Amino acid sequence: MRPYILAETNWEALKGEKFDLAILPWGATEAHNYHLPYATDNIQADHMTAEAARIAWEQGVKPIVLPTLPFGVNTGQSDIYLDINLNPSTQLAILTDIVEVLNRQGVHKLLIFNGHGGNNFKPLVRELGYKFPEMFISFCFFPQALNKDLYFDEKGDHADEMETSLMLYLRPDLVSSKDKWGDGASKQYKIKSFSEGWAWAERKWSKISEDTGVGNPHSATKEKGERFFKDVTQKIGGFIYELCKADINDLYK
Numbered sequence: 001m002r003p004y005i006l007a008e009t010n011w012e013a014l015k016g017e018k019f020d021l022a023i024l025p026w027g028a029t030e031a032h033n034y035h036l037p038y039a040t041d042n043i044q045a046d047h048m049t050a051e052a053a054r055i056a057w058e059q060g061v062k063p064i065v066l067p068t069l070p071f072g073v074n075t076g077q078s079d080i081y082l083d084i085n086l087n088p089s090t091q092l093a094i095l096t097d098i099v100e101v102l103n104r105q106g107v108h109k110l111l112i113f114n115g116h117g118g119n120n121f122k123p124l125v126r127e128l129g130y131k132f133p134e135m136f137i138s139f140c141f142f143p144q145a146l147n148k149d150l151y152f153d154e155k156g157d158h159a160d161e162m163e164t165s166l167m168l169y170l171r172p173d174l175v176s177s178k179d180k181w182g183d184g185a186s187k188q189y190k191i192k193s194f195s196e197g198w199a200w201a202e203r204k205w206s207k208i209s210e211d212t213g214v215g216n217p218h219s220a221t222k223e224k225g226e227r228f229f230k231d232v233t234q235k236i237g238g239f240i241y242e243l244c245k246a247d248i249n250d251l252y253k
Contacts, residue, residue, distance in 0.1 A: 004053040007067050019064040020244035021109040022102050025049045026091075028072030028116035030083040033159035033184060033213030035176040036167055038082070040159070042070045045115030047170050048142060048233055055237025061244035064107075069094065072116040077205040080212060092124050096131070103132050109243055112139035113236075117157055136248040145235050151228045156184055156215010162228065164217035169225030181218060182211025 001008050025048075027041035037043070045068050053063045074085040086094075095112075102110055112121050121139040128137055143162065154161040167175050187208045193199035205212060 002050065002054070004057045004063055005050060005065050017062075019062045019107055021061075021063045021111060021240065022107050023049050023053060023063055023065045023111045023113055023240065024098065025065065025068040025113045025115060026072060026119055026121075027068055027070055028074060028084075028118060029070055030072075030074055030077060030116075031080050031212040032163065033182045033211045033217065035178075035181045035217070036159050036164060037171075037174045039070065040163060040167060041072070041115040042068050043171055043174075044142075044163070044166055045113055048115075048229070048236065049113050051229075051233040052236035052240055055234060056240040056244060059237075059241050061241055063111075063240050063244055066098070068115075073118040073120065076118070076202045077212075079206050088120065088124070091119070091121075092127065095124055095128060099128050099132055099135055099137065103135050108135050108248060109246075110135060110137045111240065111243060112137070114139055114141045117141075117143075136246075136251075138243070140236065140239065142232055142236065145232050146228070148228075151224055151231075153219045154216045156213070156217075158184075158209075158215065159211075159213035159217060160184060160215025161217050161220045161224070162215075164220035165222070165225030166229060167225070168220060168222040169229055172222065178218070182213050184211065184213030184215045184217055185209070186214040 003009055003013060025045035027045045029038050031038060032040045049065045053065050056063050071084045071086045073088055073091065074083045077083040078085065099110060114121060125137045125139060129135065148162055152161045152165065156162070164175070188195050194201055
């Protein structure tokens with residue numbers, strides 16, 4: 001039993017416990033090329049939050065990892081079979097209920113660990129922070145925590161070299177044989193401003209990728225995944241430690 005994982009602990013252990021921070025992993029259920037499972041984002045979020053929480057716990061603070069929410073925003077993938085969509089308004093309703101419980105029970109810090117690029121928590125955190133001023137709510141998105149170019153050769157953002165390497169390390173039993181892997185080729189918008197990143201419109205996934213991947217996975221290895229996993233969880237573990245220790249009434253210098 002890991003005492004920092006809510007799903008594994010029990011009432012006997014918790015009835016006199018006080019935690020510094022709740023961590024909510026939030027993933028998605030969606031196709032990941034031909035070779036990765038639909039739960040890829042959830043598996044990564046499960047393992048990363050558990051390891052990062054362990055690192056922080058062993059430094060003397062007390063985070064608690066809530067069960068992973070397995071469905072995310074997949075509005076651009078409505079025609080991809082069994083990609084399960086939660087609308088942002090549904091996410092807000094779910095988050096509101098969770099925050100209300102935490103706030104009532106005296107856990108006034110929440111970190112949302114985002115494991116899926118389609119989730120956008122900033123407007124939700126703004127609204128909840130206004131509604132629950134006693135709470136300090138933050139989120140992180142792990143692919144942005146490190147410079148991916150130092151770990152991987154191919155660029156991409158879905159079922160790419162990074163995600164494939166992570167899954168080869170974390171759950172190789174769920175990765176199909178290499179002859180099944182698609183090449184992750186994807187189309188870009190013809191309108192240049194979208195490709196430059198300062199303008200945005202949602203991508204229609206079935207129109208940009210035949211195999212649902214974005215990014216060539218073929219250079220992926222277990223060793224690359226292990227190195228990235230250990231480095232990113234070390235960094236996130238440090239972040240969790242800082243959040244646990246922080247005085248939410250004295251955050252600025």
